[in-house]
Amino acid sequence: MEQLFLASGGKLRARWREAFPAARVFSLIGDIPDEAARLQQVVWLDITGLDVAQRLSRLREVVASGYRVVVMSATPAEAEAFEALNAGAVGYCHVEAAPEQLREVALVVAHGGLWMLPELVQRLMSVSLRVMSRLAPEHPELDALTARELMVAEQVALGASNREIAGTLDITERTVKAHLSVIFEKLHLRDRVQLALVMNNVPTATSVN
Structure with missing residues (x-):
């Protein structure tokens, strides 16, 4: 494009x-x-x-x-x-x-x-947690994720960038991107913002089966 x-x-x-x-x-x-x-x-x-x-x-x-x-x-x-x-x-x-x-x-x-920016994803997540604190949290079905994919998802939930995730998990940034693509597909999400919210039990516009 x-x-x-x-x-x-x-x-x-x-x-x-x-x-x-x-x-x-x-x-x-x-x-x-x-x-x-x-x-x-x-x-x-x-x-x-x-x-x-x-x-x-x-x-x-x-x-x-x-x-x-x-x-x-x-x-x-x-x-x-x-x-x-x-x-x-x-x-x-x-x-x-x-x-x-x-x-x-x-x-x-x-x-x-x-x-x-990754640091702003963390801010958005914190704001959303406060706004949604009185609602019953969703519990996304994460069994479909492999152990490594779950580790990557948890790092995104903390607001880490791809480079930071790669350093923490001792993998390449290319591998991080590949994991994220699979995670988005499995959880029916569009981006890391939704993933961060879902991982922290904040309801999003996209429901997770």
């Missing part, structure tokens, strides 16, 4: 180009070809230098145009992340994220998932 970037000045950063050699960058939402919206393409929105009102206005405009949006921030913060997701973004990451991480974000979003 083609990757489209929206940034003031229309400059494609080196890391973006390294992650997606065929990526295109635009200065204004109106410059993006109409067919991209019809295909529900992903637009990476660089909010560097924008104040709160500007970034919300820009984000809402892009979402309303039919795109799935990943917000890119120079100074990622919890409040800004939740603000972006609440306004319709499907992803939130650092504007200078490593190319490998950008490709990981693209893969998750392309499959209908939600992507956030």
Whole structure:
């Protein structure tokens, strides 16, 4: 899938180009070809230098145009992340994220998932636990997971990144990604955010059989 970037000045950063050699960058939402919206393409929105009102206005405009949006921030913060997701973004990451991480974000979003920085997943999980504390917890059926898959899932529940999981379990990041793909399929989940919530007995929109 083609990757489209929206940034003031229309400059494609080196890391973006390294992650997606065929990526295109635009200065204004109106410059993006109409067919991209019809295909529900992903637009990476660089909010560097924008104040709160500007970034919300820009984000809402892009979402309303039919795109799935990943917000890119120079100074990622919890409040800004939740603000972006609440306004319709499907992803939130650092504007200078490593190319490998950008490709990981693209893969998750392309499959209908939600992507956030691992540390923010932990924050979201904590907030959700407080909000749902009075409800009877769900107990996901985890018997389908192997011992290693369960260990990976438990690390995600703690908010660990793929690199941290690899170091803790003495496996490669590629293996971690492979385990996560299998876990999502077995538990009928879309992304690590849902997995973290499920592992902590917080009900999600996706039920687990």
